[in-house]
Amino acid sequence: MPDATSEQTPEPTHESLPELADVAPEAWSGVHRGVLREGEWIRLVDSKGRKHNFELVAGKRFFSNRGHLEHDDLIGREEGFTIRSSMGGEYLVFRPLLSEFVVSMPRGAAVIYPKDSAQIVAMADIFPGAVVVEAGVGSGALTCSLLRAVGPYGTVHSFERREEFADVARQNVTQFFGGAHPSWSLQLGDLAEALPASGIRADRVILDMLAPWECVDAAADALTAGGILLAYVATTTQLSRFVETVRVHGGFTEPQPWESLVRDWHVEGLAVRPGHKMIGHTAFLVTARRMAPGEKPPxxxxxxxxxxxxxxxxxxxxxxxxxxxxxxxxxx
Structure with a gap:
């Protein structure tokens, strides 16, 4: 007769594991766990890869060329399921990721795509608690990534010249985080003038504008020693002008320019090849570090x-x- 003590404890199953609680509101992550709730935004993906983002509202219907879905049939279920429309269309149901939200949100100006936002957060070393200055705000795509990176104890000061862009960005950021983010301030104005007048001291300055070289002096005065200046520019002429302006300033380390290219792959059995679509050039990124006052690089x-x-x-x-x-x- 086998010893009872020698019996192995059964492995826990997914159903037996405790559920994770929802993300604390004070984290300001823009993420929720658990069942889908009214007022949340969800993302449907059909069998052809077409995507639909919308807010869940009790009693409302979602319509497409494959019939309709009742919002009430989605509310209260845990994300990650497949549902059929009234005409038999199948849809995957998930909450949108930040990288998915920013490429489908309403736009005023062009958005900074996730591949560049990720590079900016990593290479500008955006950390929890950082004080970050951003200009311009565009449609708020990069702002969402910066706010998530600095967390509730950091600050993002955004400057935007055009009021219509600021309005779109404010709407998008508020939608993603579910409210007005307490770590974010948005000011209308030209950074070259508004930043010195604000008296802000920053760990990082991110420039996304047509002529970022016009803001190098203002950024240098605002940056703490060791702080990082980063520019996002679309053309080689902008790249050259900005790099040479930073060099001439003399208060920064040697500027480092680069770009990133993303290529997907098709994988089916033995058919393994590069995908037909590729996210090629979107912009150049340039970083340089602020020297201490009175110090010059070698x-x-x-x-x-x-x-x-x-x-x-x-x-x-x-x-x-x-x-x-x-x-x-x-x-x-």
Missing amino acids: RKTRRPAPGAYGVDYTGPRPADLPEASVEEHLDA
């Missing part, structure tokens, strides 16, 4: 490439560029 020992600052170059010129190099390039 002088570059590598000479510029021939012609780099030749007769065709009309932008800012590094102050420590040897005159001989300039003459050589002019003669090249």
Whole structure:
């Protein structure tokens, strides 16, 4: 007869494990756990990959070319299920992720896509409790990522020149977080003038605008020593102008520019190949760190490439560029 003490304890099943409580409201994550509730936004995905985001309202119906769904049939169920419409269409039902929300939300200006938002949060080292300045706010996509990264003990100060963009961003950020985020301030105005007038001291300054080089002095004055300046620019001419302006300023480390490309893959049995769609160039990112007051970065020992600052170059010129190099390039 087997010893009762030798019997193994059965492995816990998914059903027997305790449910996680909802995320605490004071975390301001924009995320909920548990059953779907009225007032929440959900995301439906049909069999062809078409996506629909909408707010759950008791007694309301969702309509598509595959019939309708009753909101009441969704409320009270745990996300991650499949439901059929009145005409037999199948839909996956989940709460939208932040990366899904920002690409489908209403837009005033173009949004910063998740691949770049993720790079900004990582490479600008946005941390819980950080004081971040952002300009401009666009449609609020990056703002959502920044607010989630700084958490309830940090602050994001957003500046936007255009009132219509600010209104759209305010609506989107409020929708995602379920209310007015206490760590966010949004001000209308030009950063070059509004930031010095505000007296804000920042750990990070993020510039998403047509002429970010116009704001380098204001950003330098606001940044704490060791703080990070990051610019998001779309074209090579903007990239060059911003990098050279930061170099000429002299109060930052050598600017580091890069871009990221994302390619999906098709995987079915032995058919494994790159996908036909690719998120290629969206923008260039540039980072530089603020030196302590009165300090200068080490002088570059590598000479510029021939012609780099030749007769065709009309932008800012590094102050420590040897005159001989300039003459050589002019003669090249």
